[in-house]
Amino acid sequence: MIIGKIKKNEKKIEFELHITCVSCKRKVPGGMKTSEKYYGTDLFCEEIKKFRENYLCGRCRDEKRILKNRMKP
């Protein structure tokens, strides 16, 4: 997963983020990427925070989608 934007010729930083699904509380290890310039900035921290607050694991995302489809007339 990519945080922020990485320009073509920019150096990338890869890091592991331990994320917890907001729905089932399952821990998911996430391999993340960001640009070297962006890493550690306030904006970066803000984005990570938002990402964590909204993160759904694959299973919960699927369930949400199924539910949505069921609600269609």
Ligand SMILES: [Zn+2]
């Ligand atoms: Zn989940």
